[in-house]
Amino acid sequence: MYLPFLFFPLILFPAFGESIPDYNEPYSPIFTDKATYSWTDKIKITIIVPSWNTDRYLIDSIGDTEDHPIKISTRDHSLEPYRFTETDVNSGIFTAEVILTGFSHDADGDGNIDTIPRTTGTGPTSGFLEVDRDSAITISFEFADGVVLRVSSC
DSSP states (O other), X not given: OOHHHHHHHHHHSOXXXXXXXXXXXXXXXXXXXXXXXXXXXXXXXXXXXXXXXXXXXXXXXEBOSSSSBEEEEOSSOEEOSOOEEESSTTOOEEEEEEEEEEOSOOSSSSSSOOOOOOOBOOSSSOEEEEOOTTOOEEEEEEEETTEEEEEXXX
């Protein structure tokens, strides 16, 4: 008697199970808050990687080990290993920020260098990265032994 009422919602709102993950091609999206940056912007980076949520009661960190580092780099400068922290307990979403410091430059034409380019920091919000006029920023994460995920931004 109640059987039709139980199956009717399944027809209107089907449910799908998650497929088995492919460990040969891991998926862990790496996002930045913008597609392009100027030479003194702050980059906000997010990595969604639920499998690295090791303690459901604590805020975890990733990327700050030699075994599975996260590297934020340009052609000439890099921050490695760089620590990302989980946004909330048991979320599996990890974030960090890096401030671009530009290059040696006389901005006002008085003959003195007005910028302080530097590359320093270990994360998640202490990073400064020196960039040139045409630098691309690459974020790489060693997801598993020998498996490195990368994303680049301009």
